[in-house]
Amino acid sequence: MKALYETRLMFQRSLKHTVRNPIWVFLNLFQPLLYLFLFMPLLKSLGGVPGLPAGKTVQIFIPGLLVMLALFGSAFVGFGLVDEIRTGVIERFLVTPASRVAVIAGRVLKDVVVLLIQCILITLFSIPMGLSVNIEGFLMSLLLYAVIAIAMASMSYAFAIIFKSEDTLASTLNTIALPISLLSGIMLPLALAPLWIRDLSKANPFSYAVNASRALFSGDIGNKDVIIGFIIVILLAALTFWWAVRSLKKMAA
Amino acid sequence: MNDQFIIETKDLRKNFISKSKGKKKIVEAVKGINLAVKKGEIYGFLGPNGAGKSTTQKMLSTILSPTSGEVRINGYDLAKQPQQIRQSIGYVSQAGGTDSMSTGMENLILQSLLYGLDKETAQKRALQFTDRFQMSSFADRLAVSYSGGQRRRLDLALGMIHHPSILLLDEPTVGLDPQSRAYLWDEIRNLKEEGITILLTTHYLDEADKLCDTVAIIDYGEIAAEGTPAKLKDDIGADSVLLGFGDINTSKKSGEILSKEIEAQGVKVEDKNVHLYIRNGERELPNILRLLDSNNLIVESISLSKPSLDDVFLKHTGRSLREDDK
Ligand SMILES: Nc1ncnc2c1ncn2[C@@H]1O[C@H](COP(=O)(O)OP(=O)(O)OP(=O)(O)O)[C@@H](O)[C@H]1O
Ligand SMILES: [Mg+2]
Numbered sequence: 001m002k003a004l005y006e007t008r009l010m011f012q013r014s015l016k017h018t019v020r021n022p023i024w025v026f027l028n029l030f031q032p033l034l035y036l037f038l039f040m041p042l043l044k045s046l047g048g049v050p051g052l053p054a055g056k057t058v059q060i061f062i063p064g065l066l067v068m069l070a071l072f073g074s075a076f077v078g079f080g081l082v083d084e085i086r087t088g089v090i091e092r093f094l095v096t097p098a099s100r101v102a103v104i105a106g107r108v109l110k111d112v113v114v115l116l117i118q119c120i121l122i123t124l125f126s127i128p129m130g131l132s133v134n135i136e137g138f139l140m141s142l143l144l145y146a147v148i149a150i151a152m153a154s155m156s157y158a159f160a161i162i163f164k165s166e167d168t169l170a171s172t173l174n175t176i177a178l179p180i181s182l183l184s185g186i187m188l189p190l191a192l193a194p195l196w197i198r199d200l201s202k203a204n205p206f207s208y209a210v211n212a213s214r215a216l217f218s219g220d221i222g223n224k225d226v227i228i229g230f231i232i233v234i235l236l237a238a239l240t241f242w243w244a245v246r247s248l249k250k251m252a253a
Numbered sequence: 254m255n256d257q258f259i260i261e262t263k264d265l266r267k268n269f270i271s272k273s274k275g276k277k278k279i280v281e282a283v284k285g286i287n288l289a290v291k292k293g294e295i296y297g298f299l300g301p302n303g304a305g306k307s308t309t310q311k312m313l314s315t316i317l318s319p320t321s322g323e324v325r326i327n328g329y330d331l332a333k334q335p336q337q338i339r340q341s342i343g344y345v346s347q348a349g350g351t352d353s354m355s356t357g358m359e360n361l362i363l364q365s366l367l368y369g370l371d372k373e374t375a376q377k378r379a380l381q382f383t384d385r386f387q388m389s390s391f392a393d394r395l396a397v398s399y400s401g402g403q404r405r406r407l408d409l410a411l412g413m414i415h416h417p418s419i420l421l422l423d424e425p426t427v428g429l430d431p432q433s434r435a436y437l438w439d440e441i442r443n444l445k446e447e448g449i450t451i452l453l454t455t456h457y458l459d460e461a462d463k464l465c466d467t468v469a470i471i472d473y474g475e476i477a478a479e480g481t482p483a484k485l486k487d488d489i490g491a492d493s494v495l496l497g498f499g500d501i502n503t504s505k506k507s508g509e510i511l512s513k514e515i516e517a518q519g520v521k522v523e524d525k526n527v528h529l530y531i532r533n534g535e536r537e538l539p540n541i542l543r544l545l546d547s548n549n550l551i552v553e554s555i556s557l558s559k560p561s562l563d564d565v566f567l568k569h570t571g572r573s574l575r576e577d578d579k
Contacts, residue, residue, distance in 0.1 A: 006367065009363060009366055009367065013352070013355065013359075013363060016354075016355065016359070017354045017355070020354060020395075021354070084352070086348070087348060087349070087350065087351070087353065088346045088347075088348030088349050088350035088351075089350050089351070089352050091316055091346055091348070091350055092344075092346070092350030092364075092411065093367065094315075094316045095314050095315065095316055095339060095342070095344045096339060096364070096367040096368055097336055097339045097340055097367070097368065097369065098367040251316075
């Protein structure tokens with residue numbers, strides 16, 4: 001109960017920061033919008049290759065793009081934490097009896113809210129471009145992106161706490177995020193890839209998330225891919241969240 | 254351990270492992286500190302940069318775990334009851350800890366809520382403290398726009414808004430103008446009047462001297478001397494005579510001659526200066542000058558003073574705290 005209440009307090013504080021400086025919510029949209037307008041048209045003419053049925057490119061591409069937004073949009077939230085560690089804000093919270101879980105959870109919740117707003121905006125932009133949305137599947141997919149955001153944001157916070165430096169954090173996160181997105185079939189279906197890349201992508205938890213996202217957008221909620229995708233990202237989110245909290249507890253020791 | 258003491262430590266140590274160029278190095282930041290802070294006193298750590306003042310305070314405030322040693326605060330054992338200790342103490346770190354993207358008011362209210370106060374009380378306290386620390390004119394602005402002094406006042410208010418019985422203040426007045434410093438000293442004395450125990454760190458001699466009931470001189474992670482400022486100075490038992498010379502050779506030679514010929518409690522050569530600790534300095538001064546004159550050593554400046562905490566520091570550590578500040 002106490003931890004939940006404190007999580008709400010921390011969440012409200014973080015959300016207020018975002019509302020005061022909303023520019024980041026929109027800057028993060030810039031990249032997916034570029035993909036939407038400058039990359040997706042290229043795909044259209046590719047329609048008909050394996051995994052990319054002709055006339056269905058939008059339906060395949062957007063669910064992947066949303067997963068990418070969830071990955072990259074949440075991967076860099078650690079920067080704000082580095083700053084608050086440096087200025088002693090986090091230390092001040094740790095001296096109070098407040099729960100350590102709340103310090104992380106409040107921030108992560110804010111990241112989830114920001115991401116969901118972004119995902120809804122991108123989806124709205126895509127409807128005029130031919131995306132058809134199955135409401136039930138879409139709501140489920142939002143839940144999937146939320147869990148991905150929890151996983152990525154927690155990982156970002158864990159690294160922020162461990163490195164306490166923007167430079168190290170930036171290069172580490174880039175090193176991790178780029179191969180994750182390349183090996184998840186976001187841009188092009190993995191059906192196009194040579195066998196060894198397909199094998200490699202099986203080790204990437206987010207490739208399952210992309211499959212799940214595509215199945216959900218097509219309204220195929222009970223699909224096996226959906227269940228596998230959810231199980232994998234939930235496990236990942238639980239693991240990284242636990243890691244972030246543990247790092248915070250050990251921060252100064 | 255004893256009930257009279259509200260903060261006690263036994264052989265408190267902290268080692269950091271720092272990696273530089275791939276090599277692991279152990280930094281012994283705190284090397285066996287024994288503290289006994291009485292309830293209701295203002296206890297000061299006086300020491301130069303890197304002495305281990307902040308490290309000690311961080312351990313007491315529960316955010317840094319000791320490498321070894323025992324700590325009892327307000328009757329609670331640090332290793333077993335950190336949560337109770339957190340409830341008893343307020344801590345203002347050297348960095349402060351103000352959330353600069355929130356207003357002063359929001360900072361204060363959230364802090365109260367995190368300590369478990371209800372909303373109404375939190376609101377009331379925040380108003381009380383903005384009033385008490387004269388922050389009303391800027392409390393509704395984002396803290397990012399505050400001046401250094403305004404920010405420090407908010408830091409301090411955040412540290413005491415939950416009415417702790419012990420306050421740990423890490424360099425509370427660093428960077429403040431003389432007026433704000435005097436104001437804060439008064440505020441700290443008021444807290445003492447209310448029965449709050451205060452453990453502060455400083456590298457300002459006058460702050461330790463005028464504000465603290467007990468001063469611990471800390472250097473290289475150890476307490477070199479401890480006592481009331483008056484007692485520490487009395488223990489030197491001598492006046493301090495500072496002789497300035499034109500060059501290092503002259504000061505060295507003078508130091509040698511003076512230690513041989515004059516009955517002083519201590520002679521220390523530092524650069525072009527010679528420090529002399531001597532009883533009845535006023536009466537000895539003519540003899541000293543005559544002696545130097547007869548050896549053709551030219552004195553460029555002379556000062557005679559009653560011992561200060563800097564002399565205490567110099568006596569116990571062999572260095573001057575003032576030199577460190579330059
Ligand atoms: N996290 C850390 N890792 C490695 N070394 C550290 C760490 N924190 C402190 N130290 C070292 O421990 C020693 C004591 O530092 P501390 O901050 O306690 O000094 P201080 O007395 O507060 O100095 P100042 O007056 O500059 O604030 C210093 O040598 C410092 O470099
Ligand atoms: Mg310090």
